[in-house]
Amino acid sequence: MAxxxxxxxxxxxxxxxxxIRKDGLPTDLLALVRSKTRSPEAYLAWTQNNLLQKINSPPxxxxxxxxxxxxxxLPANFTNxxxxxxxxxxxxxxxxxxxxxQSTTTQYLVVVKAGALSLSVPPIIVSSLHQTDVEVDNRxxxxxxxxxxxxxxxxxxxxxxxxxxxxxxxxxxxxELAETNYAVVIDVLGQDHGIWLVWNRRGFxxxxxxxxxxxxxxxxxxxIGLDATKNFEAVQVAGKLSxxxxxxxxxxxxxxxxxxxxxxxxxVGVAKVEELGRVLPGAGVVDWGxxxxxxxxxxx
Numbered sequence: 001m002a003x004x005x006x007x008x009x010x011x012x013x014x015x016x017x018x019x020i021r022k023d024g025l026p027t028d029l030l031a032l033v034r035s036k037t038r039s040p041e042a043y044l045a046w047t048q049n050n051l052l053q054k055i056n057s058p059p060x061x062x063x064x065x066x067x068x069x070x071x072x073x074l075p076a077n078f079t080n081x082x083x084x085x086x087x088x089x090x091x092x093x094x095x096x097x098x099x100x101x102q103s104t105t106t107q108y109l110v111v112v113k114a115g116a117l118s119l120s121v122p123p124i125i126v127s128s129l130h131q132t133d134v135e136v137d138n139r140x141x142x143x144x145x146x147x148x149x150x151x152x153x154x155x156x157x158x159x160x161x162x163x164x165x166x167x168x169x170x171x172x173x174x175x176e177l178a179e180t181n182y183a184v185v186i187d188v189l190g191q192d193h194g195i196w197l198v199w200n201r202r203g204f205x206x207x208x209x210x211x212x213x214x215x216x217x218x219x220x221x222x223x224i225g226l227d228a229t230k231n232f233e234a235v236q237v238a239g240k241l242s243x244x245x246x247x248x249x250x251x252x253x254x255x256x257x258x259x260x261x262x263x264x265x266x267x268v269g270v271a272k273v274e275e276l277g278r279v280l281p282g283a284g285v286v287d288w289g290x291x292x293x294x295x296x297x298x299x300x
Contacts, residue, residue, distance in 0.1 A: 064246060067095035067112060071164060072241055074186065075193045078162070079282030084145050088114065097168060097177065100184065100195075100237060103250040107172055110184045112165040117147055117183035118202040120267045143283065146188055146271035149198065149234075156260045157234060158196060160271050160280075161185035167197060169222065180222055181214055184237070188271075189279055192240035198266065199233050223257070236260035 062070075070087060077083035097109035151157050167182040182197040199216040216231035223231075235257040238244055243252075277284015 062091065062095040064096050064098045067091055067098050068244060068246065071098075071112075071186075072244065074162065075188075075241065078188055079280065081144070084162075088145070099246050099248075100167065100244070101248045101250050101253045102172065105172055106169050106250075108167060108169050108250075108253075109177065110165045111168050111177075111179075114163075116166040117161075117163040117185065117198060117200055117268055119147070119269060120202065141273050142270035143273050143276055146276065146283075147185075148269045148271045150267040150269060151233075151262055151264065153264070154234075154262045156236070157262050157266065158185070158187035158190060158194070160188040160276060161196065161198070162188055163198075166200075181216065181219065182222070186241060188283075192242070194239045194260075195237040195241060195244060196260075197232075197235050197237055198268070199231065201265070201268075223254075232257070232261045232263055233266050234262040 070091060074084070074087060077087070091112045092114050093112070095112050097111050100108045100110050102108060146160050146162055148160055149157050162185060164184045164186060167180045167184055168177040169180060170177045181200050183200045185196050185198050187194045187196065199214075201215070202213055216233055219231055221231055236259070237253050238248075238256055239260075273284045
């Protein structure tokens with residue numbers, strides 16, 4: 001039977017003590033571990049299930065206020081792909097849900113994540129590496145973060161948007177989040193960079209492992225009391241990105257939504273850098289290369 005007199009036990013104890021010292025943990029933690037077991041085997045099992053799990057726990061997510069500050073700084077970087085990529089890496093799925101607005105009964109929050117808005121028509125993908133630069137450029141040069149929105153009659157809908165994340169809601173007195181089909185987007189070109197909700201008609205269903213097309217008019221209304229009981233294809237949340245305040249009430253959203261709403265299907269497409277560069281100088285330059293072997297190509 002293995003006991004603390006076993007010579008291997010001292011080696012195990014010394015190894016764990018050294019590990020604790022290197023990780024900057026208090027050395028008296030070793031006494032706590034030893035108090036839980038009397039054999040080397042049980043000692044290791046308890047360490048694996050308790051100590052190491054705590055050491056390797058995931059880092060805390062970015063608080064809502066800090067995430068919102070980063071989001072509100074985005075427009076200054078809309079022509080800087082590296083800055084947008086850094087934002088994406090830092091916040092996508094790494095921040096807590098950010099309050100967008102609320103009523104007395106419901107909170108509406110933004111979960112920052114990529115893929116919140118699906119393309120109506122998938123982009124053309126070039127499979128051959130032997131085509132000329134001109135051929136590749138003409139077929140693949142699209143902005144990696146922006147989407148274009150097209151509607152047959154709307155004059156208020158933003159032309160280019162940056163999808164920040166997906167809208168969720170929960171009861172004011174509860175904790176369980178429920179997802180919606182709305183993507184939260186920022187107007188790229190507008191001077192004030194307004195915030196919009198755009199219905200994501202072509203979402204992905206993990207259960208079905210496939211794309212699922214949903215018509216907002218046929219789904220239960222998320223904003224009962226706002227123009228009867230129907231969902232809109234797109235509604236404006238705020239005319240200015242700077243107006244996004246934590247704890248904003250639903251009344252301000254309803255005022256904006258009644259002034260700027262869109263019915264009828266919106267086509268979500270890629271943002272072609274050649275066209276984008278004409279209206280947003282600098283945004284037509286895209287670095288497509290990977291580190292160490294890429295190069296810059298101009299889109300205008």
